[in-house]
Amino acid sequence: MPKYDVVIIGSGLGGLLCGTILSKEGKSVCILEKHHQFGGNLQTFKRDGKIFDTGFHYVGGLNEGQNLHQYFKYFGLTDKLKLERLDLNSFDKIGFNGKEYSFAQGFDHFVETLANDFPSEKNALIEYKNKIKEVCNHFPLYNLKPAQDISSEQKYLEQSIGSFLNSITSNKTLQNVLAGNNLLYAGTPDKSSLAMHALIANSFIDGGAYRFVDGSSQLTDQLVNIIEQNGGVLKKNSEVIHFSFENDKIQSIQLKNGEQIEGSQFISAIHPYSTLQMIDSSVIRKSYRERINELEETISSFILFVSLKPNSFKYLKTNYYHHNNDTVWTASNYNAEKWPQNYMFLTPPFSNSNDFADSAIVLTYMKYEEVKQWENLKSGNRGAEYEEFKKLKAEKLIEQVELNHLGFKKSIHKYYTSSPLTYRDYTGTRDGSMYGIVHDCNHFLKTTILAKTKIPNLLFSGQNINLHGALGVTVSSVMTCSEILGMGYLIQKMNHA
Numbered sequence: 265m266p267k268y269d270v271v272i273i274g275s276g277l278g279g280l281l282c283g284t285i286l287s288k289e290g291k292s293v294c295i296l297e298k299h300h301q302f303g304g305n306l307q308t309f310k311r312d313g314k315i316f317d318t319g320f321h322y323v324g325g326l327n328e329g330q331n332l333h334q335y336f337k338y339f340g341l342t343d344k345l346k347l348e349r350l351d352l353n354s355f356d357k358i359g360f361n362g363k364e365y366s367f368a369q370g371f372d373h374f375v376e377t378l379a380n381d382f383p384s385e386k387n388a389l390i391e392y393k394n395k396i397k398e399v400c401n402h403f404p405l406y407n408l409k410p411a412q413d414i415s416s417e418q419k420y421l422e423q424s425i426g427s428f429l430n431s432i433t434s435n436k437t438l439q440n441v442l443a444g445n446n447l448l449y450a451g452t453p454d455k456s457s458l459a460m461h462a463l464i465a466n467s468f469i470d471g472g473a474y475r476f477v478d479g480s481s482q483l484t485d486q487l488v489n490i491i492e493q494n495g496g497v498l499k500k501n502s503e504v505i506h507f508s509f510e511n512d513k514i515q516s517i518q519l520k521n522g523e524q525i526e527g528s529q530f531i532s533a534i535h536p537y538s539t540l541q542m543i544d545s546s547v548i549r550k551s552y553r554e555r556i557n558e559l560e561e562t563i564s565s566f567i568l569f570v571s572l573k574p575n576s577f578k579y580l581k582t583n584y585y586h587h588n589n590d591t592v593w594t595a596s597n598y599n600a601e602k603w604p605q606n607y608m609f610l611t612p613p614f615s616n617s618n619d620f621a622d623s624a625i626v627l628t629y630m631k632y633e634e635v636k637q638w639e640n641l642k643s644g645n646r647g648a649e650y651e652e653f654k655k656l657k658a659e660k661l662i663e664q665v666e667l668n669h670l671g672f673k674k675s676i677h678k679y680y681t682s683s684p685l686t687y688r689d690y691t692g693t694r695d696g697s698m699y700g701i702v703h704d705c706n707h708f709l710k711t712t713i714l715a716k717t718k719i720p721n722l723l724f725s726g727q728n729i730n731l732h733g734a735l736g737v738t739v740s741s742v743m744t745c746s747e748i749l750g751m752g753y754l755i756q757k758m759n760h761a
């Protein structure tokens with residue numbers, strides 16, 4: 265039985281990036297994935313000849329000189345990805361109160377564009393820009409600088425985005441518009457921090473907003489290649505079910521197929537709750553286990569994957585966030601009776617497409633409770649009632665899209681849907697949660713999980729540790745690997761890539 269320097273559980277972006285960093289730095293790594301595909305949320309699937317993304321529709325921070333660009337340079341990814349930059353004048357469009365508002369790329373352009381819609385609010389927009397910049401400057405790892413502690417970031421993690429928006433303007437429409445793409449973090453105005461909003465907003469506005477051409481699984485393929493070239497081992501169909509200890513340290517992990525994998529260090533890049541389920545009760549303090557178990561999960565989603573008829577619906581270089589509410593904060597004002605209260609709409613890019621879109625994705629929130637009655641039935645066998653439920657939801661959503669994008673309905677060739685159960689089953693998140701645990705700015709320490717655990721040779725990584733999303737998970741991986749390689753050393757290597 266080979267003994268690896270580091271055994272990594274989960275091959276989502278978090279697990280793959282930890283594997284990339286550690287194998288580049290000379291460690292022998294083994295990544296274990298329970299599914300038949302690597303990538304977690306980076307997985308794509310094919311229906312009706314079209315490739316569909318499951319959990320990566322666009323990424324920020326990839327302009328030359330920006331944070332994710334530099335991290336990707338170190339990983340060896342920059343020249344290997346097929347990307348398309350979204351519309352410079354309008355990467356996101358927010359539909360609110362019967363009007364559409366554009367988010368432009370580049371902060372000055374962003375301010376000028378919104379100032380055309382809100383001429384008397386230009387000062388508020390400048391204040392918004394300055395604060396977002398200030399916040400981002402206080403997060404060392406977002407600027408590829410070593411982080412010692414959280415003292416410089418804490419006040420921004422403890423202020424709510426709702427209170428910040430209130431402080432810069434009393435114009436409720438502008439407040440809603442500025443938060444109009446909060447589906448990106450399942451925002452709650454009094455719980456989501458100013459920091460979360462700022463790091464995400466800035467990554468797109470100043471960092472550059474890009475889509476993956478031909479699907480996001482290209483990122484998985486490239487990372488798998490890099491890890492293998494560095495001598496790393498990746499195993500599919502390898503569900504980890506138990507950790508075995510010798511004294512207080514993990515000695516090996518056991519797979520569902522009976523295999524045992526030994527390692528010196530272990531990184532769990534899956535949900536911390538699922539990790540603790542695999543560790544016997546005597547090893548972990550009850551209070552720690554309870555704290556993790558009680559953490560709230562972000563809301564789940566219902567997604568429509570649409571295959572479009574050829575040459576029927578124009579390709580859109582903009583993502584649309586439409587709101588049918590008097591507030592854009594739908595995650596905390598969810599009302600099943602009024603569903604869908606909001607939705608995101610986009611047309612993914614393909615290298616062989618022309619001016620017309622091949623497919624479209626419509627994403628909206630859905631609470632797990634709505635599908636709970638089918639939770640014990642296996643995917644594909646959940647019965648006619650479940651299928652009917654999904655069909656009715658899909659039809660409602662299509663009607664909504666048609667209101668804002670005339671001609672969409674008649675362009676549909678076929679459609680497919682996912683529910684919270686799909687995400688629970690395919691990415692192993694609790695209740696199909698979109699972005700893992702809720703980081704509550706009012707209980708910032710209680711809802712923050714550190715990479716370092718009480719077990720000396722176990723680290724956490726992935727979206728639950730820092731932030732979710734491409735940039736958030738990249739920073740999580742750096743935090744985790746720094747515990748093994750040293751923060752100063754790693755950041756220096758990354759800056760000189």
Ligand SMILES: Cc1cc2nc3c(=O)[nH]c(=O)nc-3n(C[C@H](O)[C@H](O)[C@H](O)COP(=O)(O)OP(=O)(O)OC[C@H]3O[C@@H](n4cnc5c(N)ncnc54)[C@H](O)[C@@H]3O)c2cc1C
Nearest residue numbers: 274276277278298304305321322504692726727732733734
């Ligand atoms: C609908 C949706 C849309 C999104 N859109 C965007 C976007 O446009 N841009 C963006 O940047 N981010 C987006 N995100 C967020 C982003 O996808 C995630 O934050 C990120 O992919 C999380 O990576 P991860 O490695 O932490 O977890 P995951 O991707 O969930 O990976 C965890 C992996 O661990 C595996 N696993 C679980 N349990 C075990 C076990 N016991 N043994 C072995 N393997 C196991 C799972 O199968 C999975 O492969 C979106 C997310 C969702 C859900």
